[in-house]
Amino acid sequence: MSLQYLKEAVRDGDTEKLIRYVRLHLGDGNEAAGRKEIDKAWIEALKLLLDVPPTDREFINDTLKEKDAATLAHLFFDLHFYFVKHSGAWIHDGTL
Amino acid sequence: MAHSNDTANEGRQLRPGLWATINERYPGSMITKDDFVPLARPHKPLSEARLSFVSSAGVQPVGTLPFDVAHPVGDYSFRRVPSTATPAGLEIHQIKYPTHGALKDLNVIFPIERLQELAAEGVIGSLTPSLFSFIGYNMDPERFERTLAADIADAVVADGADAVLLSPA
Numbered sequence: 500m501s502l503q504y505l506k507e508a509v510r511d512g513d514t515e516k517l518i519r520y521v522r523l524h525l526g527d528g529n530e531a532a533g534r535k536e537i538d539k540a541w542i543e544a545l546k547l548l549l550d551v552p553p554t555d556r557e558f559i560n561d562t563l564k565e566k567d568a569a570t571l572a573h574l575f576f577d578l579h580f581y582f583v584k585h586s587g588a589w590i591h592d593g594t595l
Numbered sequence: 596m597a598h599s600n601d602t603a604n605e606g607r608q609l610r611p612g613l614w615a616t617i618n619e620r621y622p623g624s625m626i627t628k629d630d631f632v633p634l635a636r637p638h639k640p641l642s643e644a645r646l647s648f649v650s651s652a653g654v655q656p657v658g659t660l661p662f663d664v665a666h667p668v669g670d671y672s673f674r675r676v677p678s679t680a681t682p683a684g685l686e687i688h689q690i691k692y693p694t695h696g697a698l699k700d701l702n703v704i705f706p707i708e709r710l711q712e713l714a715a716e717g718v719i720g721s722l723t724p725s726l727f728s729f730i731g732y733n734m735d736p737e738r739f740e741r742t743l744a745a746d747i748a749d750a751v752v753a754d755g756a757d758a759v760l761l762s763p764a
Contacts, residue, residue: 501734501735501736502668502734502735502738505734520667521667524667527690527691573665573666576665576666576667577665579665580664580665580690591690591691592690592691592692592693592694592695593653593664593687593688593689593690593691593692593693593694594687594688594689594690594694595661595664595665595688595690
C-alpha cells in the first residue's frame, strides 16, 4: 500500500483500509498473522504486569507528558516489536 | 529478459507484471513513473572502473544505529559500509526478507568479499571507499526518491564511482 493510499483512507475515514495495513505491516504481509502479532504483543505486556512488579511510573508519566505525539507513536510501534521479540515467538525473517 | 544495453528497453519500466502482483497483495501500492530514467552506459572498461555497490539489504557496520524497522512508513536513511570491511564487522537490521542464508554467509545478500576479490583480480578497477545500504521497506516513493535515493546518488558520486551495482534484497 502506498502512503497516498493510506492518507486517502485517513481522509475518507476508511478504518478498514488502515487496520488492514497495520496488520499487513506487523504480519509481514499476512493480515491474519498481523492480527495475532498485535494480540501477542498485548498479551506479553499483560503477562509482565500480572505480579505487579515495581515499574518506573515517573518515567512513563514524564515521557507521556514531555514527548510529542509523533515520537510516542513511533515508540508505540517499537514497543510492539519489543514485546513480540520478548515473547520468544518471532515470526519475522530478520532482526530488529 | 531485459538487458541494460538493449536499446529497445531504454525508457521503459522493467518487469511491468511485477507491479500488478504487488498491487494485488498490497492494494494501492502501484508505482508508476512517467519520467523513467534509462540506465547510463559505461564510459570506461570495467577493469578500469571504480565500482560502488548499493543494496536494500539493511546491512550496516556493527555498532551503528540500527535501521528503523518498526516505523510504519519506513526508514529513509542509509549507512556507509567501508569497502574494506569484513562480514564479521557487519550486521543486518531488517525484518522483511529471510536472512537465514545471509546470516551464514553475508555475501549471498551483500557480496562484499566477492567484490573485494574482483578488485584484487583486476576484473574491476577498484571499489569506492564506501558501499551503501538501506532498508527496502519504504512506503513513500516520492520521499524515497527525493531524499534517500538522491542522498545515496550524491554520496556515490562523491566517492568517485564510475559504475554502480544496484542490488535489491
